[in-house]
Amino acid sequence: MTPLRTSVLAIAAIMAVSASACASAASFQVWNVSTGTWSANGTVHLAGPISVTAVSGFSCNADFTMTVVNGSASITNVVLSGASICPAVVTYLPWPATAAAAPYIGPNPPFTGAPTLSPTLWNVTLSAVRLSVPPPFSLNCPNSTPSGGPIVAVLDAATQSGPPVLNRLVFKHSLGPCLVQTRTNTAPNALVANLPIRVVP
Numbered sequence: 001m002t003p004l005r006t007s008v009l010a011i012a013a014i015m016a017v018s019a020s021a022c023a024s025a026a027s028f029q030v031w032n033v034s035t036g037t038w039s040a041n042g043t044v045h046l047a048g049p050i051s052v053t054a055v056s057g058f059s060c061n062a063d064f065t066m067t068v069v070n071g072s073a074s075i076t077n078v079v080l081s082g083a084s085i086c087p088a089v090v091t092y093l094p095w096p097a098t099a100a101a102a103p104y105i106g107p108n109p110p111f112t113g114a115p116t117l118s119p120t121l122w123n124v125t126l127s128a129v130r131l132s133v134p135p136p137f138s139l140n141c142p143n144s145t146p147s148g149g150p151i152v153a154v155l156d157a158a159t160q161s162g163p164p165v166l167n168r169l170v171f172k173h174s175l176g177p178c179l180v181q182t183r184t185n186t187a188p189n190a191l192v193a194n195l196p197i198r199v200v201p
Helices: 003-024
Strands: 027-032 037-039 042-053 057-069 072-082 095-099 122-129 131-133 139-141 149-155 168-175 178-182 191-193 197-200
Touching: 027 042, 027 057, 027 072, 027 095, 122 168, 131 178, 139 178
Parallel strands: none
Antiparallel strands: 027 037, 027 197, 042 057, 042 178, 042 191, 057 072, 072 095, 095 122, 122 149, 131 139, 149 168, 168 178, 168 191
16 A cells, blocks of 8 residues: 555545544533523633542642634633642643533432532543642642543433523532542532533433
8 A cells, every 4th residue: 555545545544533522522501691692602610628548638629711713611720728728739631621521310319429410411521630739738739740630420311402501410420539528517418500511422
């Protein structure tokens, strides 16, 4: 096979994979209060209690800013408050947010202590998550490399079409030495959206 033909076939294969990925990817929409319609562009705050645990742990109040542009979402800002160490935790942003191609079909609640969520449930993966926790913990979660790691979360009310409701997002995921999760002993036991969001398969 000639080098030119090999190159053409390789490019065609890459294009086919890319097209397939685009076809299977789900997108996000945000409720626009002003127009009373769903929009592929907007900003949502997901706020609630989380914890970070290694040998010992600490708890924070978290506010994740999710920015949606043309249906693609990412976490573009994280504010941690509460314990004195919380504001000193360094986050490396953005964290791309990707919705699974199909609804979540696992247990509900997704883990012990999580709230029972309202259908339809959907997995949302936050990618490239990396936290640097200062002394006395001195942790890199998952490590010190720029690539970070994923957090797989569950979003409820993900395909709502009636009167919009505020979503909840829960997660419990290991990042290297750290277990990062929405807290199970502090209401609302989830991050709660300040505007309705939905997933469009």
